[in-house]
Amino acid sequence: MPSASPRPAARRNDAPATGFGRPLGGPWLVPGHDGRLTAYVSVRGTILRWTQTAVGGDRWQGPEALPAKGVTHLSVVYGANRYAHFLGLRTRPTGDGWSRVDVMYATQYQTARPMTQWHTLGNPHKDIATAAEAGAPTGVVTPDGALHVCVPTGSGSLELRREDAKGAWGAWKSLPAAGATDAPAPAATSTGLVEILVPTRVSALYLRQAKSGAPLERGEEAGVVPVPGSATPLETAPGRITYYLTDAGAGGVVALRPGSWPLPLGGAPADGRIAALRTSLDGFDCTVLAVRGAAGTVNLGVCATEGEQSGVWWTDTAMRCQGDPSIARDGRGRVVVAALDTEGRLTAARQEDGQGLTLSDWRLI
Template sequence: MPSASPRLAAPRNGSAPTASTRPLGGPWLVTGYDGRLTAYVHAEDTILRWTQTTAGGSRWQGPESLSAKGITHLDVVHGQDRYVHFLGLRTRPRAGGLSHVDVMYATQYQTGRPMTPWHSLGNPFKEIEKAAEVGAPTGVVRSDGALYVCVPTGPGGVALRRENRKGAWVPWSVLDAAGATDGPAPAATSDALVQVLVPTRVSALHLRQLTPGRPMERGDEAQVVPVPGSVAPLETAAGRITYYLTDAAGGGVVALRPGSWPVPLGGAPADGRIAALRTELDGVDCTVLAVRGIAGTVTLGVCATEGEQSGVWWTDTAMRCQGDPSLARDGHGRVVVAALDTEGRPAVARQEDGQGLTLSDWRRI
């Protein structure tokens, strides 16, 4: 059973965010190839970055500012190569009150190093009216490093653009989905197959590859409606993805494995994204979930991996937060939870020695 402390240790330095740096998204917590953690927070025209000075240590450098001028709807994704990819939209006004919308991306190749300039992936539509209706991009990195980017489109569809094995971008394609609400959730398995869970008005539609690099095919359509933006995919067995989502009807967290019935897990999440992480606790393969609860605090859930029917142990950490928490394992293999406190500053709590998931006090970084 997880245990957590509500106390927030005093920060070493730093001040509350100003209006220009007020958080718009995040935090995202990423473990680099060298084992150091990096926390990212989206603010107006910038991405704020904090980096551990040593793997598993308690000291951080930052915040550093990475340019994101005009970027909205930021998403941060990474793969086995530990490269960090930033996705977003850039909108430029045109004559006649119309706007030109580009899907944008940039990459950070090493922990603490500069990121590349922003590059345009264009837009699935040439018609300016349709292009303006494209929604927030989401992405996933295949095991061979190829980046896949999905966007919801105005008519309720989903479009995809991806890299091939050589790193070249192939043209946009429209997936076989209709009635999509928002937030397609792409996932990649260890055998380089990509799949996407698409929230619709009446169900959750599963699209999948049968062969790496090939077009998506329609799979199961589960009779559960995800809250847009809540879905978190996690590979819970070789080649098998479990999707954790908030049920729009029941309000609780649900585990969904395509081809199986949805499993209600309880909890009381708010309307944000769920964070999911697989780790070993007391010698048992476990899944850790983190949500911002309806009370506005970070709530953790722990269960045996793919053993959700045996129960999920939920604990309210009493840490009040903005936005949605993030999970990662540090260079020593310990679970670390990151969240934005009520003043918009990132704070972390890390796994301590003891049975189950015992967390340290929260500390601003």
Template structure:
């Protein structure tokens, strides 16, 4: 548990007091979402609409990131483009967009952000006609909220040749405190390859991470202390990598005693230099919190097959972790617990909002929690933490 919370809760009685506080907050959240029942979404068609009135199926995302000026920015990947919405002013509630950012032949996308608030869009680009497909990894950067994005540039591919390059999957990305971009891509036969920038911003050669058991794109986390960590699902557990010093080579850590569902893992820095991973346990089917060197902690929930969202937030002076996922019924579920004390329980609430894909979380310019998801009709919908005590979500609105 963090020092801030530990100073205030040092006995079981004190934790009982915190439990009562969170339970009261969850009841308020449920009451708030019940008032939104009449506004629940129409049957799904999986499409979003851009400024031209064209409809697009959302291929990946969305992502919700804070811009350099405090405005939140939303990205959604559609066919041949990335749609971008930007808050009209910090804290909303109005939005500008969507802006249509070309992404020709980019079939899959991920977005990462550094502490300088630059957004790095990293994708898998496929080219080729009737012959073998050629795949390379490409990236673009948005430096300022609402401004044009850079041109797409190639990161290359750790596997050369048209036939072999198609075996490279969707990469993960992390941006260090110094602004260095790390790219980790799954390749054939369970291998992972790493490429990163050097101190001058030039790409170093691809590096084989010497593993042959990875089942999915890893979760990559850059910490406030300058380190990068990785966790990759494997058949018998979870594979980890760490750095002894910022900028050092990634080393294999101890395997973790839990088998993650591929595509479910999210890493969050829950205290300086310390990462907690949240994932769906294949064996138990529930959410698990795990930190390197510690036993996994089951925390309940009813997750579907998607990725978990995790956010560090201060709620009424308490350092907390906020979680969100799409449950087995297709609805957004939000959880709350003291930071790094998941063993005392995560309090879950079903928002009642149906969604497509995975919900995401962010803090707005005023430190309020924002939950964003693709609604059942394919539009983007979000709820923002109400003013006042507790984590009570306001009305869900469409952007």
């Protein structure tokens, strides 16, 4: 079903060189209230931002530099409110041979507008040695606008702090998980429930709410070991999350739904994160997956939503990239895929008219 051009990205005359050093993370594609997409890339001490100049257009303004001095392990999350939330860690020497590690956050409320200052959420642990082992924060936004931030610890526990829709933060809370590794995958359903897939060294386990606002409770374990950082959640039916991840044992992509066996989807992913998106193709509800393949190129997979057992159509776009591709729908409902080329430059391809998922040529933006 999907098809893509094998030609490399063409240089646009007005495509600026970044000049900010080698990318450390991203890209992240975030749709805004006004229908324009924004792309973010993390470099040392800075977040680079590109914004579409028109809804559904192929011209972008940027890169603009947003301050992120001292912030590492960056991630970008958003919810139905379309705010872009930036999460990361800041490490500062204390002068006695130790370092203080804080979880940091900032927010961009409107497309192309300035972000807030960075604020600290502190650290789940007060002991400075234990606090230094905090892992990269991940987050999710519920439909009411509440931001939930998850932090794995060096001891294998998982900590959660929540900001409500009015901007008030609660205290850090320990979740019922043990043996957690990096990159838990939090998700929020359209019905307002939060759940988290927690990777461990021997399996993965589910944490779920019984109702909105209730504590997260431990559920069953999944019969697969995720490659660290590969899992991504997608709501594939009202109130039901499917997790797409790379199986550390078999090496292929797997679909996980609570209460079901892991379903192998094939593919040949590398060690990065899988991007997932629901969209309509030829009038059918479909799921599109994007991942950097083992050969270092962007791979796309398409299947019927929750119909993975009928087959996933994989295609290699031949676009060589570094890091993980990102995928979103623009303001006209078309699929846009973004990736960093081998030189660290931001490139994108978008859905063209035609059957299935046909991508345009890759272009530098």
